[in-house]
Amino acid sequence: MSRTPPGPKGEPLFGSSRTYAKNPFRFISALERAYGDVARFDMGPMDTVMLCDPTAIERVLVSESDRFRKPDFQGDALGDLLGDGLLLSEGETWERQRRLANPAFSMARLSGMAGRITGHAEDRIADWSAGDVVNAEQAMTRTTLDVILDLMMGVELSEERVRTIEEQLMPLGQRFEPNPLRFAAPEWMPMPDDAAFDTAVETLDEVLDDIIAVREDALGTDEDGPMDFLSVLLRARDDGKQSPDQLRDEMMTMLLAGHDTTALTLTYTWFLLSEHPEAERRVHEELDDVVGDERPGMEHVRELDYLEWVIQESMRLYPPVYTIFRESTEAVELSGYPVDAGTTLMLPQWGVHRSARFYDDPEAFDPERWRPERASERPRFAYFPFGGGPRHCIGKHLAMLEAQLIVATVAQRYRLEFLGETPLELLPSLTAHPRQEMSMRVAER
Numbered sequence: 001m002s003r004t005p006p007g008p009k010g011e012p013l014f015g016s017s018r019t020y021a022k023n024p025f026r027f028i029s030a031l032e033r034a035y036g037d038v039a040r041f042d043m044g045p046m047d048t049v050m051l052c053d054p055t056a057i058e059r060v061l062v063s064e065s066d067r068f069r070k071p072d073f074q075g076d077a078l079g080d081l082l083g084d085g086l087l088l089s090e091g092e093t094w095e096r097q098r099r100l101a102n103p104a105f106s107m108a109r110l111s112g113m114a115g116r117i118t119g120h121a122e123d124r125i126a127d128w129s130a131g132d133v134v135n136a137e138q139a140m141t142r143t144t145l146d147v148i149l150d151l152m153m154g155v156e157l158s159e160e161r162v163r164t165i166e167e168q169l170m171p172l173g174q175r176f177e178p179n180p181l182r183f184a185a186p187e188w189m190p191m192p193d194d195a196a197f198d199t200a201v202e203t204l205d206e207v208l209d210d211i212i213a214v215r216e217d218a219l220g221t222d223e224d225g226p227m228d229f230l231s232v233l234l235r236a237r238d239d240g241k242q243s244p245d246q247l248r249d250e251m252m253t254m255l256l257a258g259h260d261t262t263a264l265t266l267t268y269t270w271f272l273l274s275e276h277p278e279a280e281r282r283v284h285e286e287l288d289d290v291v292g293d294e295r296p297g298m299e300h301v302r303e304l305d306y307l308e309w310v311i312q313e314s315m316r317l318y319p320p321v322y323t324i325f326r327e328s329t330e331a332v333e334l335s336g337y338p339v340d341a342g343t344t345l346m347l348p349q350w351g352v353h354r355s356a357r358f359y360d361d362p363e364a365f366d367p368e369r370w371r372p373e374r375a376s377e378r379p380r381f382a383y384f385p386f387g388g389g390p391r392h393c394i395g396k397h398l399a400m401l402e403a404q405l406i407v408a409t410v411a412q413r414y415r416l417e418f419l420g421e422t423p424l425e426l427l428p429s430l431t432a433h434p435r436q437e438m439s440m441r442v443a444e445r
Contacts, residue, residue: 015042021178032351054379062389083249121409309370
């Protein structure tokens, strides 16, 4: 066997980065079909190994996670945005911050918040009427922003302030769209979108400063105070266990990572239900049977099996985080090939979730594939929308609870009919957004 994983040759200087940047989804799928478990390519000067082998992915994320780290290849921009928050921090800093965050994300706490999540969904659709055309992505973004601000920061912002946050999302996202010039250029070289990115970060910092100022006067103690994440961090700061910079980094991470992926999951769920009337009908039937005329709550979520399958299938076909990157800290062997220390590893949800090796008719929307007896036949890491191992998404349970309650609240009253063109074209950034506006017509059930 060759001691180098197979893969495309690429161009001088750019390697495969221009092909990847043009359409990373197509590039990932093509490599998975051509090479299977493992493929090697150059991302500019960066030697990259793509792993689509669930066993190898499990080793990187779970059983041997201490041999891999998050890479620094995105330069300073992600650090400027998220700093040393949970998403990027390593070692003792990450372990300390994760321990602080855990109580805010416990199911015991979140279960008591179900009514508040439902309330935010009800507020968002309160002025909808049959025949209205709504931007589903925008509506879901605002709903999930409301939820994360309430449950994790303990605040409710005005529509104007939420709009200010929303307006910064585009320049932030554009900075992380694949760009072959960035892959090839030195980190110090200025690029055209840097100024808009810097302005967006400054604006969000100002919003966070205002939120922190509002909350500082109502902290209480660990025994009797609120347990939203911001309150926990503020008490830790007052005890000398949290610096102002660390507090800012965690809040920025929570604000952005805490709403975006869930909003996208909901957007793609509405799209898929609109395109598949039979699945939509079954969702409505289950809601009628389980929820009826009651307000969707925690007691219902546990019985909404088909709705959960629909959301899982949405995240399979359209994983908001479409690839994870790691870097090997020592020489290892993965999928039968040696990998040098310092090699960038790509673990693409997009390629694995849509692989014919693990899914029958992988491009089809089939919620039934999440029936337990069928799901148990697949390797564990043939599906990993929330990552895995010690660095798995801390908001996993909140995201699923949100998604089920928001879909239940909206679908109890309305159907959403997609008005755009298909197939969807996706915009790659840190997450996978639809390129077009997700216009949907509201219809009474």
